[in-house]
Amino acid sequence: MPTIRSQMLVSSAGGGAATLSVWANNFGSGSAVQGTANASLLVFPLSPPSGVFPGNMTANTMLIGMSGSLTASLSNSSHTFTASVGLYTLANSTQLSLLNSASATFGTGAPTASNYALYHGPRQISLHSSQWSAVPALSQTHYWMAFWMRSSNLAVPMSISGFRWMTSQFSGYIGVVNTDSTASRPFPGMGVYSASFTTGLPGSIGFSQLQQVDVNAAVIPTIVIHNIGA
Numbered sequence: 041m042p043t044i045r046s047q048m049l050v051s052s053a054g055g056g057a058a059t060l061s062v063w064a065n066n067f068g069s070g071s072a073v074q075g076t077a078n079a080s081l082l083v084f085p086l087s088p089p090s091g092v093f094p095g096n097m098t099a100n101t102m103l104i105g106m107s108g109s110l111t112a113s114l115s116n117s118s119h120t121f122t123a124s125v126g127l128y129t130l131a132n133s134t135q136l137s138l139l140n141s142a143s144a145t146f147g148t149g150a151p152t153a154s155n156y157a158l159y160h161g162p163r164q165i166s167l168h169s170s171q172w173s174a175v176p177a178l179s180q181t182h183y184w185m186a187f188w189m190r191s192s193n194l195a196v197p198m199s200i201s202g203f204r205w206m207t208s209q210f211s212g213y214i215g216v217v218n219t220d221s222t223a224s225r226p227f228p229g230m231g232v233y234s235a236s237f238t239t240g241l242p243g244s245i246g247f248s249q250l251q252q253v254d255v256n257a258a259v260i261p262t263i264v265i266h267n268i269g270a
Contacts, residue, residue: 057180058095062266066203079190081237082200083136083250084230084260086127086183091227093183098267099176102142102167104187105201105262108159117155119193120147123165126186126241127176128229136184136229136245142172159196164264178265184229186245187261188237202261205230211253225250231257 065087087093104125124143131137144167148155169175189198205226225231231250233242251257 060095060097061268063097064264065260066262079188079237080256081233082187082256083233083245084185085227086185086263088227088260091182092180093178095180097178097265099178099265100169100267103264104165106163106165107199107201108161108163109197110156110159117193118148119191119196120145121191121196123189124241125167128184128186128245130182131244134247138241138243140172140174140176141241142167144171159198162201186233186241188241200259200261202259205258225252
């Protein structure tokens with residue numbers, strides 16, 4: 041996966057916010073590959089740890105880190121695989137509002153053992169600006185991402201590849217006996233909205249709706265955004 045440790049600047053005219061050409065969210069040295077359940081909707085900050093996108097960018101391409109584990113013996117089926125993302129901003133101090141969304145569908149109608157070549161190994165989902173409901177125009181504000189994927193007729197074993205806040209799911213606060221499924225988040229607006237999500241991306245997400253007692257709540261995918269290159 042790309043390891044761009046700081047944003048690349050194009051200009052910063054007049055002392056204002058810099059215009060970025062490439063940016064990545066790889067905020068730490070740790071890494072993780074975490075399998076995510078079919079149709080599970082994950083929500084996480086786009087720009088940890090500060091939360092604020094560091095400049096201005098009209099995005100051409102967004103790349104999301106994935107890892108596939110599919111063998112030829114398990115891939116002999118026609119199928120579709122869909123991945124969707126939503127870009128959210130703060131509606132108020134406890135709720136997110138959908139700003140933009142994108143979706144990509146892959147697959148084949150041919151039942152062939154070579155289907156594994158579509159997914160196996162380290163991968164990236166590439167979302168071009170033309171696939172978004174509106175061209176993403178990012179500025180110095182707080183953004184969150186929602187990520188969802190689903191396959192039909194073939195269980196495509198794709199995992200998100202990124203960074204882990206903790207080694208497992210959150211269990212609550214020290215000194216509190218019962219597991220806290222909503223409040224014990226390391227970053228506001230981070231967690232699993234639904235472990236079985238089959239409808240369109242929600243127009244709004246309340247922080248209280250994000251569950252922490254899910255192993256996927258601790259992982260943020262690697263994201264690279266750029267407006268240069270292919």
